[in-house]
Amino acid sequence: MIDKIRDLDRKRTNALHSVGDRWRALPKWQRALSFVAFVIFLYYLPLLGIPGLTWLRTDSISGGSNWAGVLFTCAVYVLVAIGLNVVIGLAGLLDLGYIGFFAIGAYAVALFGSVNSPVVKWIQAEFNLPTTWAVAWAICVFIALVMSLISGVILGWPTLRLRGDYLAIVTLGFGEIIRIVARNLEGVTRGPQGISAIPGPEGPPSPDNQVFGLVDVKPWYWLAITVVLLMVFAVRRLENSRVGRSWLAIREDEDAAAVMGVYPFKFKLWAFAIGAALGGFAGFLFASRYAFIDPTQFNVNLSILFVAMVVVGGSGNMVGVSVGAVLLAYLPERFREVADYRWLAFGLAMVLVMILRPQGLIPSTRRARELKDRAAEAEEAPAHV
Amino acid sequence: MNFADLFSHIGQHTVDGLSKGAIYALIALGYTLVYGVLRLINFAHSEVFMVGTFAVLGLWTALGVENNPPLGQAVLFLVLGLIVAAIASGGTALAIERVAYRPLRRKNAPPLIFLITAIGLSLVLVEVFGLVLPKLLGDLVPSMFGRGRIILGMPTIIEQKTLFTIGNTEINNVQLIVIVSAVAMMAVLDWFINRTRYGRGVRAVAQNPETAALMGVNQERVIMLIFVLGGIMAGAAALLWGMRFGFTQNSIGFVLGLKAFTAAVLGGIGNLRGALLGGLFLGIVEVYGATIFASNWEDVIAFVVLVIVLMFRPTGILGESLGRARA
Numbered sequence: 164m165i166d167k168i169r170d171l172d173r174k175r176t177n178a179l180h181s182v183g184d185r186w187r188a189l190p191k192w193q194r195a196l197s198f199v200a201f202v203i204f205l206y207y208l209p210l211l212g213i214p215g216l217t218w219l220r221t222d223s224i225s226g227g228s229n230w231a232g233v234l235f236t237c238a239v240y241v242l243v244a245i246g247l248n249v250v251i252g253l254a255g256l257l258d259l260g261y262i263g264f265f266a267i268g269a270y271a272v273a274l275f276g277s278v279n280s281p282v283v284k285w286i287q288a289e290f291n292l293p294t295t296w297a298v299a300w301a302i303c304v305f306i307a308l309v310m311s312l313i314s315g316v317i318l319g320w321p322t323l324r325l326r327g328d329y330l331a332i333v334t335l336g337f338g339e340i341i342r343i344v345a346r347n348l349e350g351v352t353r354g355p356q357g358i359s360a361i362p363g364p365e366g367p368p369s370p371d372n373q374v375f376g377l378v379d380v381k382p383w384y385w386l387a388i389t390v391v392l393l394m395v396f397a398v399r400r401l402e403n404s405r406v407g408r409s410w411l412a413i414r415e416d417e418d419a420a421a422v423m424g425v426y427p428f429k430f431k432l433w434a435f436a437i438g439a440a441l442g443g444f445a446g447f448l449f450a451s452r453y454a455f456i457d458p459t460q461f462n463v464n465l466s467i468l469f470v471a472m473v474v475v476g477g478s479g480n481m482v483g484v485s486v487g488a489v490l491l492a493y494l495p496e497r498f499r500e501v502a503d504y505r506w507l508a509f510g511l512a513m514v515l516v517m518i519l520r521p522q523g524l525i526p527s528t529r530r531a532r533e534l535k536d537r538a539a540e541a542e543e544a545p546a547h548v
Numbered sequence: 549m550n551f552a553d554l555f556s557h558i559g560q561h562t563v564d565g566l567s568k569g570a571i572y573a574l575i576a577l578g579y580t581l582v583y584g585v586l587r588l589i590n591f592a593h594s595e596v597f598m599v600g601t602f603a604v605l606g607l608w609t610a611l612g613v614e615n616n617p618p619l620g621q622a623v624l625f626l627v628l629g630l631i632v633a634a635i636a637s638g639g640t641a642l643a644i645e646r647v648a649y650r651p652l653r654r655k656n657a658p659p660l661i662f663l664i665t666a667i668g669l670s671l672v673l674v675e676v677f678g679l680v681l682p683k684l685l686g687d688l689v690p691s692m693f694g695r696g697r698i699i700l701g702m703p704t705i706i707e708q709k710t711l712f713t714i715g716n717t718e719i720n721n722v723q724l725i726v727i728v729s730a731v732a733m734m735a736v737l738d739w740f741i742n743r744t745r746y747g748r749g750v751r752a753v754a755q756n757p758e759t760a761a762l763m764g765v766n767q768e769r770v771i772m773l774i775f776v777l778g779g780i781m782a783g784a785a786a787l788l789w790g791m792r793f794g795f796t797q798n799s800i801g802f803v804l805g806l807k808a809f810t811a812a813v814l815g816g817i818g819n820l821r822g823a824l825l826g827g828l829f830l831g832i833v834e835v836y837g838a839t840i841f842a843s844n845w846e847d848v849i850a851f852v853v854l855v856i857v858l859m860f861r862p863t864g865i866l867g868e869s870l871g872r873a874r875a
Binding site for chain 1: 588589647648651652654655656657658659660661663664665667668669670671672674675676679680802803806809810813842844845847848850851852854855858859862
């Protein structure tokens, strides 16, 4: 059985490789053209009506959810995956508390942008502002980014000097702490009641909003996919920069990197902070779209699911982690009968992928080579535990 | 900030903390044993404990145990519960080792891969007990699974009542049993590791796997042994938990596991006596903290303790290493 799976997997990888080779062999203008076509397709997706492909839509089944809404969730998860990929895939740090940054981003816009939040009310009272005043959405973007970035530094500063497995547990604790703090600090976050009336680009939710309403989710999806594309571009630039190469060096061998003059702590902290900011941004989009958040939405289990989509998809490879994220968000919505089993499925997928194919379904070439090297070393010196 | 309550009932809070910490300590042993030998955090150990609580619940359901049975029967139920929980938890731990860790060890996978596999396994076990088994057996034994993912009550075997009072500190019979039996289990394990032939093998592998292998220690067998030992201790913890708190749930392991891990790190991971010390200490700190702030901050206190320990003394109170305790 396992041999059969291995065999299929090998065939699939070979196919992937040949697709990749053929892609790289294309002339540049053809590549650019197909990329543009793909982007246009992404923007067209919520309107998807091509005969033969409509079964993909989640509202094509009875009681299915809003198709654009599902696409929006997919886009937010892809953003999360890209951010977490910087931390796990590039720098090799296992962060199990990523939901904490997501929550901080969400709470940033809720606390400063909503007229119902105690923080805004306090500012209104302090500066004699009208009761309809709140921080504008566009400024909340920066507040969310800065708050999640700073929280990443605060968490990373004491803990990044630790061994990797300790870091994982500490971050797990961090994710849980953020949720408990959001639940308990009722004077600031309204605790379990949650915060409503979180603004979107057109201000707080109201029937007058022309574009970003609660019913039509398409504009939200277009906004999210734009952010995703921008971030993919930015992270790709980062990956190929001096910083990105330092991350890979640290991931592959920290001591060797240090000897070569790469200061591991500094670059790890960078990875952590950038990852945190991306997670915060995703949380920010999530909160704006739903206009309401409460602490139960930021369960630590979700954090583990985030890790699952990165490692199952193929950590280190942005295409891989995006596919992982889309699978995670899309499959339970389209195939309702399996929705209950998604945690089980992702748990199983994590175990199977790690044992059979630790580089993930769509691996980064470099990561695959690294793991192969280690396996070869193990064969040479079998005495190691 | 409620210091007045803390100081006026300090004895009571200490006893409550100790009885809580004793359970943490027993679970912490599983982390410490595996870490001491393999240098890896067995994240799925929290689910080993969870399976133990379900085994106890299952046994008591099968025996038709009512609340407050007569003393002779109560002792019988407890002994049977201990055996069943130890078998279930030890078996689960062993299965985890065989299914997940052994293939990875063969490939010399990096530590993070072990950790991710363990997280996946832990998710699978939580879902098996929260979703798959309730779907299969929910109608057959509703008291054991219900509709899934719910809190399940256990019968009270020994009614909790005050045994004696010192000052204004009331010592409850179940609390006393929990503390004493946890310390006794620890003592037996400590004796096993430090005084027996098998224990010597464990310490040898922990110190230096290659040399131990050259001296004729079967490494695979030692690894199986430590997983089973950790599992048995988690099973004992599961029984004590059932006696003291009287409920279980499929997701019970997560927070308890994190706290037990904190206890292990606090005492010095890889150090058996450290696990006991760390567990008891964490239990006390938690109860004191919950009294000073409010009980809903309890979990935060444990994690803050973990971060502080890792920042200032990552080797814990007693220092790491199972191998250092020489014969």
